[in-house]
Amino acid sequence: MSIVKPFWIARDYMKCSGCRRCEIACSLFHEGRIWPEASRIRVFMLVPGAEVSHFCSQCEDHPCIESCPVDALSVSKETEAILVDKEKCTACGLCIDACPGRVPHMHPTENYALICDLCEGEPECVKVCSEGGWNALRLVKKDELLCYRLYAKRPEEVTRGLVIGLYGEKGKELI
């Protein structure tokens, strides 16, 4: 992955096969287990075919950081990822409400919020997605012209759009 930092993980939902290897790879890297609910990227399937990979989109204005009452969140100088300080985080959930896409979620057994940390610069999810040739997740150079905040959306919101793209008029009946 020879890409200049900072990069962004571009997502192409239509290309997602729903194989969820991203969840497997992410949880193996961060937790040493296959643990879909502890994965920092989660694939939602509110409508079959419209699989939505839900993970941090690194908003320019970091509303999650603003919301944190205990300064547990910070921006990585190296990757610009949001880093969660497990010791400081109290799992209060304010960052979830502050995030336009309600992206963070709680670790299923520990007391802190989970947010994609870009695997210290080599995201595991992107590796397996490229290996499969799906390229639903791809590393792209960050560009000031793009508003990354647009991608911070709730799974349901993304799905409502995707089903129209996939199934046209019919899509409206499916969600």
Next chain:
Amino acid sequence: MRGYAGKYLEVDLSTGKMEEVTFDESILRRYIGGRGLATRILWDRLGDRWETIDPLGPENILLVLTGPLTGFFPGARICISGKSPLTNGIVGSTLAGELPVELKCAGYDGIIITGRATKPAYLFITDSKAEIKDASHLWGKDAKETLKILTKEGRETLEKKFPGYGEWKEPAVIYIGPAGENKARVAAVCGKWTHAAGYGGYGAVMGSKNLKAIAAKGTGPLPEVNDLEGVRRLIGEVSKMSYRSDMWRRWGTGYAGYDVGARRSSEPVRNWQEEWHDERGFGVDRFEERVWVKRYWGDFGCPTTCLKIAMPKTGPFKGAITDNPDYEIQAYAGTNLGIFTPEENVYLAALIDDLGLCGIQTGNVLGFAGELYQRGILTKEDLDGIELRWGDTGAFAALIRKIAAREGIGDILAEGTHRAALKINEVKSVDVLRYAVVEKGMAIGAHGVRSGEDYVQNISYACSVQAGDHTSAAMLPIFESDSELTIMLHDSGVYCLFNTMEAEALDLIWDFFEAVTGWKIGPEEWYETTARRILHIQRAALLLGGPDLKWDPRVHDDNPPRFYEPLPSGPYAGKTVNKAEVERAKKEYYESVGWDENGMPKLEELKRLGLDGVARKLKELLF
């Protein structure tokens, strides 16, 4: 124990009682999980009175089982079993999806369901907890509505139970459609909109228990494994093999709707009257161009993604959504009905999915009815006014709806081809069983044996303990990769056999079992003992049968009569199955798996494997 969550959930729907059940390591090593463990559970609990158990009565047991490799080996599946209302034996019927992963993450390796709920119910499972919920509002709902409601309801329930967690992913769901509710024996247990465990007829069993669905959300990790690094490496290796093969990934089995008919002459055409066609308009290229809206679609961990989502965007069939259709449904809801366009095929496949029917069982009985209409045995009046001409999509659609609703003629056809034939024999006093292309009560897969060009052999259906199941075909030699005894391994470890189709992947399976469970199973233990135990129990249950139909191996271990008629058309015209060769192969097969000359598991073989109870029970059958 590694690879297992360590407990099974037992639910008595009659009393609402739920408890946790465990099995010793010695049992799990001998029966693994999925299909294998199903045979053990069913035999232990029902074996001594097997022939009296009504598959659609409350005494039947519905099993929903994962295996140790589920979630680890690429391509997660779950195995549905019980006493089959089609064969009256035991069928291990699997479907893909996330339910098995959610179950294991919730702490359960499977669910054992007994009794019958007094009103429509569904099971909702979270971490080591389960509740029986009211499903009155879901009863009568089709696939898309059911899934839509359960997705919404499931997320809301989770949100309420665990506030502050963040966005809840949808629970994974298996369900029945109206066909299962109405106890049509041709009904499937379904997942997503298009996935189905059809063989066995377990949709009807779920319906007989008033159980509409099972939804699960687990938040734990998959169980601990013996060698995590090994598992990680093996997932990578098996995935890479599937990526490289590309063929299944790109076309799924959709290539075969044209190929199997045109080149191999083994595709059902108009109820198997022919097995050849040269309908280029039915080629996979046409499906690709015209109806595929998503080209790569898979389930948890799957590198192959043989599924494609299809939906016509214009014309009279606009908005009908199904998968590929895969080969079986291209054949059974296409060529077998004289239908040769992607749009019509997608429309019928989607209707079958929506109503919760099994595409193979339903397409087979539709073709059977079509032939009886062609021969003037069933008239327009018999068919409630439907003129069932080959290729008439509207007519077949109308009949599909009647079958799912068990309305009029549909009530007879919902029994499946074999039982429908017996009924029509009675009413019409004509032998129509000769037009029933079935094996021991169950429609066969869409692979004919007459041309000799397909993978199935002349004894594949005749000797299979899962009867017509084309994925579990009897093969010689018995240790071949596509033999029933090998498929049993996949159906007991419970993962997708499509990710084992590369030769090297098959070699890696033993390593995979060891990395996950720590057990060095290996071919010798498998083919000489474990697989044999499972096979013999399935065989015993199949031969005990009952209460409505029983099979005598001397009569019923045979091909459907149609396979002894010469192929009438195509490059293999004139070819047929030679009865003497079938008899020879049968004897060789029996000998290879430890059955006597009549196809009964030998006493010493059963004793060797510690199946004394099976031996005692089989003495009641005097063959």
